[in-house]
Amino acid sequence: MTGKLIEAHKTYKVAGWVPVAEGSKNAGPPAWEVVETxxxxxxxxxxxxxxxxxxxxxAGNPGRA
Incomplete structure (x- = not known):
């Protein structure tokens, strides 16, 4: 982490431990099956x-949930 803010107009690469796109090939079991197990x-x-x-x-700030 660099501590820099992200910029709305830029595209960023991200990584995850399991694909979430429907129809992903060679990706292993769906995330919900891993969690179920x-x-x-x-x-x-x-x-x-x-x-x-x-x-x-x-205290008393109506914008605080």
Whole structure:
């Protein structure tokens, strides 16, 4: 990461661990099948502890959700 903002008019290359395009060839199993296999093997999935930042100085701001 360079810390630079992305520019709306530019095209960027991205990478992922599984293709999401329908009809991809030689791509292995679809992502949902990989997730299904993982979930079936785990049986119980505990929720992760969320890292929720504290918002300072926004009390009473109607734009804050």
């Amino acid at each position: 993982y979930l079936q093997a785990k049986k119980v999935i505990k929720p992760p502890k969320l890292n929720v930042p504290a918002l300072i100085g926004v």
